[in-house]
Amino acid sequence: MTIGIDLDDTLIDTKETANKYLKEFIKDESLKDYHNLSKKEYNKFLNKYLYKIQKESTIKDKAIETIKYLNANGFRIVIITARGSLNYLKSKHITEKYLSQNNIIYDKIIYNQNHKYKACQKEKVDLFIDDKEWVLDEVKDHGIKTLKFLVDNETSKHDKVKNWQEVKDYIIKLWGG
Ligand SMILES: [Mg+2]
Numbered sequence: 001m002t003i004g005i006d007l008d009d010t011l012i013d014t015k016e017t018a019n020k021y022l023k024e025f026i027k028d029e030s031l032k033d034y035h036n037l038s039k040k041e042y043n044k045f046l047n048k049y050l051y052k053i054q055k056e057s058t059i060k061d062k063a064i065e066t067i068k069y070l071n072a073n074g075f076r077i078v079i080i081t082a083r084g085s086l087n088y089l090k091s092k093h094i095t096e097k098y099l100s101q102n103n104i105i106y107d108k109i110i111y112n113q114n115h116k117y118k119a120c121q122k123e124k125v126d127l128f129i130d131d132k133e134w135v136l137d138e139v140k141d142h143g144i145k146t147l148k149f150l151v152d153n154e155t156s157k158h159d160k161v162k163n164w165q166e167v168k169d170y171i172i173k174l175w176g177g
Pocket residue numbers: 006007008009010130131132
């Protein structure tokens with residue numbers, strides 16, 4: 001079985017670090033999410049902080065153990081990320097160094113994916129895990145099983161989990177282990 005995994009806010013707690021720098025950037029507390037910046041400010045923000053965010057964000061709790069477990073039990077892990085749309089080579093270098101330093105085992109990583117269902121189809125992904133509803137909608141529309149990694153108290157039409165222990169339990173329930 002092949003498990004497809006998103007990086008930011010699924011495997012990695014990107015939002016917390018990004019929002020820390022957002023406070024530094026706008027110096028006021030009214031805006032809570034950098035995605036809500038104007039297009040111009042958003043680009044300015046990423047130019048200034050993107051690599052810091054990629055280097056400093058932490059892996060989510062129990063993710064390393066769960067991925068190790070999946071690897072040991074014969075699952076293939078494919079990371080599918082939107083990273084790399086901006087300065088591909090630098091993002092690739094930072095990301096791969098980061099994953100290796102954090103003992104994340106994976107079989108393949110695919111960058112610069114906005115419409116992730118394409119990579120899911122190509123890699124014959126059996127289950128795809130992501131935090132974005134519209135990304136999962138597209139994947140599910142192409143007949144691939146989806147799992148939503150909840151970041152806040154959201155609702156979702158997909159099966160959902162709150163943490164990596166639940167990811168592990170979900171996969172064991174589906175396919176054993
Ligand atoms: Mg994400």
